[in-house]
Amino acid sequence: MKKIRGLAYGFRVPPQMLSRIITAAKGEFLPFINDVFLTNDPVKNSKSKMPGYGLVLYAETTKGIFYATDGFVGREDSEKREEQGTVVQSKNLDDIQTGQKRSFELFPDENHESKESNNNNTNKKRKLENNGDGSNSEIARNSVKKSGNNIVTSPEELAVRVSRILLKEISTQTRVDSVFQYLVLGLMALSPKDVSSVILGPITPFTVQFLRDLKTFFGVTFKVESYKDKTVSNEDAEDDYEEDSKTSQLHKLTCLGSGYINLNKTTV
DSSP states (O other): OOEEEEEEEEESSOHHHHHHHHHHHHHHHTTTOSOEEEEEEEEOSOOOSSOEEEEEEEEEOTTSOEEEEEEEEEHHHHHHHHHHOEEEOOSOGGGOOTTEEEOOOSSOOTTHHHHHHHHHHHHHHHHHHTSSOHHHHHHHHHHSOEETTEEOOOHHHHHHHHHHHHHHHHHHTOSSOGGGHHHHHHHHHTSOSSEEEEEESSOOHHHHHHHHHHHHHHOOOOEEEEOOOTTOOOOSHHHHHHHHHHHTTOEEEEEEOOOOOOTTSOOO
16 A cells, blocks of 8 residues: 545534544554555535534555545434435345345445444443433433434444445455445446457455346356466565465456447537
8 A cells, every 4th residue: 555545524624623524544554554644524514404514535555556445424314314215235125125225334344233233232321321411311312313213323433434444445445435336337238339348356246236137138148267376576475375375355347339329419
């Protein structure tokens, strides 16, 4: 890695919260790299009635590859999601009903359900303990604000979550961020009738479903094969084994473009 840069922003929150975000994020990167520079930008005169804060991070490698992640915490965002309708995690289109949307986890976590149950139990205990005093119950409601299953996290938790997602993206050694895999593959499928290829890291569940949709609507099939970075120089057998374990997650996707042409485009 060459450098890591970031920006912590917030509105209707004290500036100390942004400093807490920067401190926690630096604690995740400094053990690995020294060139870490994060700034804060408190938004003044915000039109939003609800407080919120977020973090944007990006990292640059010596090969000119950029990795970027971001995260946001706020009540407005979660309330809008509730108004849009129910989100269903399903791979089959038949399971999706009217008013529902598909949702996929970028990096599935096996302990996600257990974490949610533990958070619910701790919140119930806090409410029971603070029922006797009105002031304590009000503080508890302000400290832990719920909207559906989304719990507003602290600045430190947001910084650690976004920083670890960036570290996970860097460890994949991919050429494209995981959240933009579908965009590159979609442009490849709509390209002229020529062979296109791209190198990706671990393919996300959303990308898998997107490949199925491309085959259904455009008839474009991708050839997926494992890829090994040939630019890496291995000196001994131990280095070979370590590099093979790292680059085994890389995949090379190749397809023949469908030659899609906009019918509304005027012909000369």
